[in-house]
Amino acid sequence: MKFEVTILGSSSATPVYNRNPTAQLLNCNEKVYLIDCGEGIQQQMIRYGYKTSKIDYIFISHLHGDHYFGLIGLLSSMHLNGRIKPVQLFAPAPLLEILELQFKHSDTILRYPLEFTPVYADENRLIYENADVSVETIVLNHRIPCTGYKFTEKKRLRKLLVEKLEADGVPVSYYPLLKRGVDLDLPDGKVILNADYTIDSNAPKSYCYCSDTLADDSYLEPLRNCTMLYHEATFLQEMLDRANQTFHSTALQAAEVAVRVGAGKLLIGHFSSRYKTLQPLLDEAAAVFPNTELALEGITFEI
Amino acid sequence: MKFEVTILGSSSATPVYNRNPTAQLLNCNEKVYLIDCGEGIQQQMIRYGYKTSKIDYIFISHLHGDHYFGLIGLLSSMHLNGRIKPVQLFAPAPLLEILELQFKHSDTILRYPLEFTPVYADENRLIYENADVSVETIVLNHRIPCTGYKFTEKKRLRKLLVEKLEADGVPVSYYPLLKRGVDLDLPDGKVILNADYTIDSNAPKSYCYCSDTLADDSYLEPLRNCTMLYHEATFLQEMLDRANQTFHSTALQAAEVAVRVGAGKLLIGHFSSRYKTLQPLLDEAAAVFPNTELALEGITFEI
Numbered sequence: 293m294k295f296e297v298t299i300l301g302s303s304s305a306t307p308v309y310n311r312n313p314t315a316q317l318l319n320c321n322e323k324v325y326l327i328d329c330g331e332g333i334q335q336q337m338i339r340y341g342y343k344t345s346k347i348d349y350i351f352i353s354h355l356h357g358d359h360y361f362g363l364i365g366l367l368s369s370m371h372l373n374g375r376i377k378p379v380q381l382f383a384p385a386p387l388l389e390i391l392e393l394q395f396k397h398s399d400t401i402l403r404y405p406l407e408f409t410p411v412y413a414d415e416n417r418l419i420y421e422n423a424d425v426s427v428e429t430i431v432l433n434h435r436i437p438c439t440g441y442k443f444t445e446k447k448r449l450r451k452l453l454v455e456k457l458e459a460d461g462v463p464v465s466y467y468p469l470l471k472r473g474v475d476l477d478l479p480d481g482k483v484i485l486n487a488d489y490t491i492d493s494n495a496p497k498s499y500c501y502c503s504d505t506l507a508d509d510s511y512l513e514p515l516r517n518c519t520m521l522y523h524e525a526t527f528l529q530e531m532l533d534r535a536n537q538t539f540h541s542t543a544l545q546a547a548e549v550a551v552r553v554g555a556g557k558l559l560i561g562h563f564s565s566r567y568k569t570l571q572p573l574l575d576e577a578a579a580v581f582p583n584t585e586l587a588l589e590g591i592t593f594e595i
Numbered sequence: 596m597k598f599e600v601t602i603l604g605s606s607s608a609t610p611v612y613n614r615n616p617t618a619q620l621l622n623c624n625e626k627v628y629l630i631d632c633g634e635g636i637q638q639q640m641i642r643y644g645y646k647t648s649k650i651d652y653i654f655i656s657h658l659h660g661d662h663y664f665g666l667i668g669l670l671s672s673m674h675l676n677g678r679i680k681p682v683q684l685f686a687p688a689p690l691l692e693i694l695e696l697q698f699k700h701s702d703t704i705l706r707y708p709l710e711f712t713p714v715y716a717d718e719n720r721l722i723y724e725n726a727d728v729s730v731e732t733i734v735l736n737h738r739i740p741c742t743g744y745k746f747t748e749k750k751r752l753r754k755l756l757v758e759k760l761e762a763d764g765v766p767v768s769y770y771p772l773l774k775r776g777v778d779l780d781l782p783d784g785k786v787i788l789n790a791d792y793t794i795d796s797n798a799p800k801s802y803c804y805c806s807d808t809l810a811d812d813s814y815l816e817p818l819r820n821c822t823m824l825y826h827e828a829t830f831l832q833e834m835l836d837r838a839n840q841t842f843h844s845t846a847l848q849a850a851e852v853a854v855r856v857g858a859g860k861l862l863i864g865h866f867s868s869r870y871k872t873l874q875p876l877l878d879e880a881a882a883v884f885p886n887t888e889l890a891l892e893g894i895t896f897e898i
Contacts, residue, residue: 332634
């Protein structure tokens with residue numbers, strides 16, 4: 293099953309030429325989940341060859357503009373392009389009021405259902421699940437209510453030991469039940485034990501997205517043993533005071549979080565416009581957590 | 596006196612790669628007036644080498660997103676960049692409510708004064724003037740309340756006939772009064788007639804901006820004899836029905852307007868995303884009004 297994330301923007305609020313504010317596309321089994329939606333996302337999707345029509349789910353972490361100012365334009369264009377398929381939007385409650393006010397004054401009545409689920413930054417909650425994935429909030433520590441999101445694959449089916457099944461003449465029609473872990477009691481009294489013919493699948497993978505946060509202990513629990521962690525790294529450690537003042541993290545702190553939670557891999561992003569080159573941020577993080585990469589625009593990371 | 600307009604975007608609502616929604620920078624005597632503010636304007640200004648800090652006046656024609664979705668990001672960045680100089684914003688009244696709601700939920704208290712003047716689409720009005728320019732609204736005919744804007748240079752000072760002044764020994768200290776058209780009665784009984792030493796300056800130039808409109812008779816009066824007319828030309832004439840349905844104009848209609856009002860020059864823009872090449876739009880307009888140009892991004896037109 294495909295489980296990968298594509299970076300569309302990883303700059304912080306102040307604009308820099310050719311660096312865009314935060315937006316990521318998560319592809320899980322060919323369903324597309326948009327995570328945050330900074331200004332310019334439509335141009336970024338065209339640039340990197342993605343269709344906005346494929347997005348069915350949108351998750352917004354908080355209401356600082358560099359994380360959602362591209363949303364009203366995206367939703368408007370979906371309407372103009374004739375979309376009728378619903379969009380599921382998960383975001384802080386006031387966003388609906390902001391969007392509805394803008395639709396009202398542009399005299400826009402969306403052709404497609406915009407299904408809105410308010411997200412609250414009081415406790416971590418399961419807010420969505422389908423056959424492929426579950427999504428939980430991660431309450432972060434920022435200047436305004438802010439939640440990250442944890443995407444966890446659903447438990448996969450068991451793996452069949454096909455050679456053994458064929459050698460013992462087990463009919464193919466039994467395979468789907470065996471994959472689901474069922475023991476089969478046949479009419480002739482014979483028993484086919486699942487444990488004899490299958491093994492456990494790989495553990496479900498998980499992707500944790502921590503958009504904007506002061507690095508502290510409050511949000512570590514849901515990150516434990518995640519396959520891939522995206523963590524903001526707005527500043528270098530030499531600007532720790534500024535990071536604390538603005539409720540942001542340094543690259544070193546992002547790496548320390550990855551170590552503490554036992555993440556498989558770390559992506560860092562939300563780079564301050566002051567850094568013309570990003571290598572020092574990568575170097576600082578990778579010295580502590582070697583399996584770190586920069587969340588560069590256009591790059592797709594397999595989770 | 597500098598009087599020129601730079602195009603930052605001239606695409607209509609549906610995004611096309613590397614074509615941006617409407618925004619224009621008017622430079623009048625080194626003061627910068629932003630006219631409409633589509634999404635992505637900050638990237639466009641960086642791309643073409645303009646500083647957002649220079650913008651002191653913003654005029655929004657109407658509340659369709661392709662004319663204002665870049666504004667909240669621009670105003671937010673001005674705040675983040677430490678601006679303290681006021682911004683004067685002229686726009687339909689509901690825009691203030693939209694902006695204030697977004698500032699409230701991002702916990703943003705602007706460091707600079709945002710001086711808001713509501714603009715109403717009921718009758719043409721003088722809404723602003725300073726030493727350089729006056730600005731009047733042009734009520735257009737669109738699906739929602741929409742005004743264009745007419746920028747007219749202030750009447751210039753009279754031109755001095757310097758050789759004659761020098762030959763007759765008129766003191767230089769008299770020049771400023773002569774430029775203003777004053778006759779001088781000297782203490783010795785001598786009279787210096789202004790008409791002997793000055794001639795009229797060039798007529799004030801004017802720029803009319805018609806963002807989105809059905810082409811009809813209702814808005815022609817303020818356009819008469821303007822130096823330069825920007826008129827939307829969303830479609831080719833073969834799509835006249837679609838233009839009428841959506842309260843837009845064709846390239847042919849834009850040219851006919853320019854002919855009827857005796858414009859000095861015509862810029863066309865607001866191109867539909869369906870046109871991969873814009874030459875047919877230019878050809879259609881220029882066949883009727885030869886002094887037509889495409890409002891292409893990055894180009895500066897002297898008015």
